[in-house]
Amino acid sequence: MIALGQALPAATLGQLTGDGMVTHDVNELFANKRVVLFAVPGAFTPTCSEAHLPGYVVLADEFKAKGVDMIVCVAVNDAFVMKAWGDAQNASELMLLADGDASFTQALGLTMDTGAFGGIRSQRYAMVIDHGVVTLLNIEAPKSFEVSKAEVVLAAL
Incomplete structure (x- = not known):
């Protein structure tokens, strides 16, 4: 598992943009940046849509004021779903990236098997990445939503 x-x-992550599908190399995308990355088990799911993503949308300006260059949300969903979810949540200040095959989540060691719900998904977590290195890592306990909240991460910066 990834550690501080x-x-x-x-790894690569996908994004549907106005110009079409883009595949981002994670190390290139986050190079020379301070990034807050949080992961959710699935787009359009209750806690993710009602609390997790909205917290980062509301506090985006405060994160940027503390020197954060990018706020990224990752889920084991396809890029089309992530784009639709971002649009529905007015998350234009965030970058919503798809880990369609769960390869990034597996490489981090942060998968969970949800069985018939959706199979292999991401655990809920938040991390701060400074120039490609993890400087904060808050992993939620199963069925919990405490340490990866936007307010908690913002307070730790």
């Missing part, structure tokens, strides 16, 4: 002080693993 470690560099992110090599």
